[in-house]
Amino acid sequence: MQNNIGETICQYRQMRKMTQEEFASRLGVTAQAVSKWERGNGMPDVSLLAGICKVLGVSAGALIGVEESVVENGNITADREIKNNMIAEPLVLEFGVDLISYIVSGLETDYVNKQRMILVKKTGKLMPLLRIRDNTELKENEYRISAFDNVLFSAFIDENEEESYKRIIDDVANVCDKHYGEILNKNIVKLMIDNLSELYPGIVDDIIPSKISYLQIKEELKKRIEEGKSIRNLVGILEDMEMNM
Numbered sequence: 001m002q003n004n005i006g007e008t009i010c011q012y013r014q015m016r017k018m019t020q021e022e023f024a025s026r027l028g029v030t031a032q033a034v035s036k037w038e039r040g041n042g043m044p045d046v047s048l049l050a051g052i053c054k055v056l057g058v059s060a061g062a063l064i065g066v067e068e069s070v071v072e073n074g075n076i077t078a079d080r081e082i083k084n085n086m087i088a089e090p091l092v093l094e095f096g097v098d099l100i101s102y103i104v105s106g107l108e109t110d111y112v113n114k115q116r117m118i119l120v121k122k123t124g125k126l127m128p129l130l131r132i133r134d135n136t137e138l139k140e141n142e143y144r145i146s147a148f149d150n151v152l153f154s155a156f157i158d159e160n161e162e163e164s165y166k167r168i169i170d171d172v173a174n175v176c177d178k179h180y181g182e183i184l185n186k187n188i189v190k191l192m193i194d195n196l197s198e199l200y201p202g203i204v205d206d207i208i209p210s211k212i213s214y215l216q217i218k219e220e221l222k223k224r225i226e227e228g229k230s231i232r233n234l235v236g237i238l239e240d241m242e243m244n245m
Contacts, residue, residue, distance in 0.1 A: 005191065008063055010038040012056040019099075026055045026108075086122045088148040092131045093172055096141035098162070098235060099157060103132065106165025115173040124232030125180045126195075128188050143168055145175045149184045181225045186214045196234055203235055212241055 013023050013034075020038070026033040027048065036042035044052060053063055095103060116127040138144065144154035153175045157164045176183060193214065197204040208214070220241055221231050230235065 004094050005043060005063060006037040006040050007085055008058075009034070009044075009052065009056070012058050013038075016056065017122075024054065048160050049108055053134045065122060071228045090128045090147055091172070091176060092133070092146045092148070092170070092187065093143065094133055094135040094138060095143040095168070096138040096140040097134060097136065098159070099143055099168075100134055102157070102164045102168070103134075106169070107132070109165075109168050111166060112172075115169055115223045119173050121175060123180075124230060124234060125177060126188055127173065127176045128183065128185075136230060145172055147179060150182065152179050152182070184222055184225075186218055189218045192234060193217065196238075203238060207238065207242055211245060212238070216241070 013020070017024075020034045021031045024034045027034075028051070029044075029048070033042070033044075037044055048197045049063065053059065056063075080223050112130060120126050135144075139156070141159065142154060143157065145152050151173060155171065157167070193204060193208055208217070217238070220237060224237070
């Protein structure tokens with residue numbers, strides 16, 4: 001188990017083109033500690049596992065070797081690539097190789113969450129988890145934004161353009177706002193309802209999903225978006241739906 005975790009950390013770190021020093025810095029440990037893990041001479045403390053998963057973008061199951069594989073030869077890279085392509089995602093950002101450094105440095109900031117907060121506060125639209133990956137089929141300075149495999153926006157970054165990462169994420173937020181009816185799915189609706197339940201448990205507990213399903217809520221929100229109406233008053237929307245049952 002000890003060797004497996006170290007080997008897994010090494011493979012995922014290399015997949016993400018991180019040096020041991022960079023990985024250690026992001027995790028808050030020394031490069032020597034990372035080297036020991038990867039050589040099988042030590043094991044990360046359990047308190048670090050959540051951070052390791054976050055930095056490497058890997059599930060805890062995959063990290064400790066209990067996640068079921070879809071390949072026969074234990075090739076982690078192939079296994080992850082296949083799993084990443086099994087299901088179309090609601091919001092995906094892909095970029096060419098020249099933009100990798102902008103994205104990597106930008107991800108050190110909290111700019112995505114800042115834009116997510118602005119969007120939901122302004123419109124009530126919850127930006128889903130943004131899947132970010134490089135794509136060698138794109139031009140070197142090109143990026144594109146997709147929802148469920150449908151390309152919604154594409155553009156290029158000038159090599160001298162400042163704050164390129166912020167421009168890209170601003171475009172993501174704008175696409176999410178403009179095309180929310182295409183992005184919205186049942187899982188996003190459930191997240192919205194779960195958040196509402198924390199604030200107003202009495203409103204949600206008696207009707208969702210026993211009387212009103214997440215799918216029905218999704219269709220009602222999509223209808224309102226198509227009609228140009230706000231979906232920010234989710235409490236009022238649910239009350240209207242309950243009255244019309």
